[in-house]
Amino acid sequence: MSQKIDELLSRLEKRLDRSAIVSAEEAGPRYREDPDGKDGAPPAIVLRPRTTGEVSDILRLCNEAGQRLVVQGGTGLAGAARIQPGEAVLSLERMTAVAAPHREAATIVAEAGAPLQMVQDAADAAGLLFGVDIGARGTATVGGNVATNAGGIRVLRYGMYRAQVLGLEAVLADGSVLTSLKGLPKDNSGYDLNQLFIGSEGTLGVVTRACLRLHPKPATEVNAFCALPSLDAAIALLALLRQKLGPLLSAYEVNFAPLYGAMIAGMEAPAPLPAGSPVYVLAEIQGSEPDRDGERFAAVLMQAVEDGVIDDVVVSQSPREFRALWAVREEANRFLFSMAGLIGVDISIPLARMATFLGETEAAIRAVDPGADIYVFGHLGDGNLHYQVRTADPAAAYGIVYRGVATAGGGVSAEHGIGLDKKEWLHLVRSDAEIAAMRRLKAAFDPNNILNAGRIFDLAPG
Template identity: 55%
Template sequence: MSDQTDIASADERLLNRLAGLLPPAALLVGDAIGGTYQEDRRGRFSATPRFVLRPTNTAEVSASLAACNDFRQPLVVHGGRTGLSGAHRIRDGEGVVSLERMTGVGKVLHESATVLASAGAPLQVVQELAQANGYLFGVDIGARGTATIGGNLATNAGGIRVMRYGMFRAQVAGLETVLADGTILSDLRGLEKDNTGYDLKQLFVGSEGTLGVVTRAVLKLHPKPFDAVNALIAVSSLAAAISLLERLRKQFRSALSAFELMLPEAFDGAVDYLKVQRPITSHAPFYVLAEIETSANSAELDAFSACLMEVLEEGSASDAVISQSSREYQALWDIRDSMADYIRTLDNIVGGDISVPVNRMEAFLSQSKAAVRAIDPLTRFFIFGHLGDGNLHYVISSPQAREAISRVYQLAADHGGSISAEHGIGVDKKQWLHLVRSEAEIVTMRRIKTALDPNCILNRGRIFDM
């Protein structure tokens, strides 16, 4: 009984301290906590948070973390709650630090082609600001309207144009982060060159909120393309798709900005889900959505059309359609973007986010489909993803899908790949981390966690257990 009394007393003392540090709207307790904080895109259980912190600036984040650290209070960091590995889901007794009120975005600095964004700013806001100023932001994902800059940083988001612009870490010129004890690490100078010891900002990119809470970032922008065109291509085999990728890379180099692969179940399902007309009449075992961006004139666009015509004449592809307007361009991307939404309407679904070297992709896909069918011959495959950088969203539907996806992860590791290309580990993939990380690597990660968060209050139990 005394232990319970002590816990209740500690809770009350912590809440009183937080209430004294923060403005009223920044601390939610009891009935003031809405169900929003328990939402999960995959519909899995999330406990009611002990309290919710909603700071508006770095100083409030610092004060909040220092108080929680003193009381050993575990916290979950929330951005847009669009993560797909469960790092944002709440366990009993955890509080939430939500960055939803830290949404400020500064002016674009044309001299350095950068912009300062707060962690709670939606990705789409940054994209639109860049566009309005003649730039492009290099990361784009389907959840752009909800996903936040801080969440993208924490998971090192990838998306559809990694092959040209890189992962999210490549977009970061400066970072401000608060450690578990409230210490503020601020480097927002945005220097291209700074070789003065460890590059601390990169330590927090992809750390899934386990090492610190990112509050602001200086983001790099890229020159806005002069034009862009995409094409949907039906190919007879994965080998043909990879051959087309090699051909487009050699001819168009960095102008090739996206190369997406879609299997029929995902492609046809998305078309039906959107209730739109099929862009091409041919049915094929693989579909490719390729995009090129140009910086000067239409010569590359004409060359793109000519290249695809040659591919059709050679028989490497059975059909193709090239966008002729911005409406057609967006319509093709809408099909690709809607695949995740379509798949969420299905039953017995498990999704894997794997990467495999492109030269091993054909063997991996063949062996993994055979292995999954050995578990359940009636398994349905809804596979799509970013073939240009070796990343597939390996989605299957089967009553035995969880057993099957475990086999897929093992085969991805066997082929020199990763069990998480861009979604992170969170809590959902911890059991497979050992497949792709050595014991020495995991021990080293634990050492870093212990050094920066000795009381283990930040996203405890995410990525690995201590």
């Protein structure tokens, strides 16, 4: 252990309980493990505060000592929480309190270490709904969700995580605490500092609590699994559902061949539709009129069948069938995570350019590696695709995909962050002026560069 860490520890031990400080030897592999399999370096030390005041003490003392920290929150998939040599870990795993929802205001206050599912369950028990849902709901935390501006399956109706945040409590690198948890839907009293921390991947400050917006719990939830002849048909169906159903449409997920056929071959449950179509879509509605909502949904789907937009469709008739169709969507993650050597890319593409992007990108990858396996699925309603490739030349595939994204006018990260893994591609979709402005913000909020240093961009060019 270095002299700097020894001195820092002697100061921290006066302010933290014994279980808040975990040595590198005691930490084991848990804090080093990364969801993408690129494990980080051993931590210099792991710090596990219980309160915002303790987070403030930790940041102030680390800032004075020049000790860099990586903040871990269980959401990002681009290496933002992966430990770099010499970094200490700031884990908010003990800050998991979730207050009782305020029913009249439809808000809830949760600490940063609380898993998303705790917020969902608390809202549900109060007869309300939290608008964000992602597959990692049991492990992804409120702080991590804020830091990456998490999206998930219902962005189409409720928006990204940013739209759920009514206020934040955050600690700056020097230990200053900013608290704005009033939950006001309208407050233009100066700069909205909350928005700076959303999507900043822990580089500007550490979020400790969030006041989140809740929504009325739907009385109707119906979904449909559709086989379609083309991406153009999927986009046309999306437009038709939006036109006819408006805000009833809550999710619109896409799965391209050959992924659907490959994944249902290993599913224990029967597939809702046979393989063989180029595109499959899972569409969902949430409404407040059970006597009418399902009929309206079915009528629009039947119109699409008659017009040749849909080749085949199955509509849920019970909660069990509703859950079964969503299980097929989540089967894509299970299937892909089980494959070794797969690279995964989270991107956003304008719908008008998506077909061109998919065609040109696949052709370019196959020109480099004719035997590459390409699997694509995602949240078509908001243009977010998860593009997966198993190839002998991963570096070439990454370059082809990200340059294709830039040409299409898309984003190199839709919901997983930039972190360490994507920062070399950020310049393709952000101008020099934009990145320079980001650097100025970072330098103003964290002049000693102790918080998640090197994530998103390097503080100095190059």
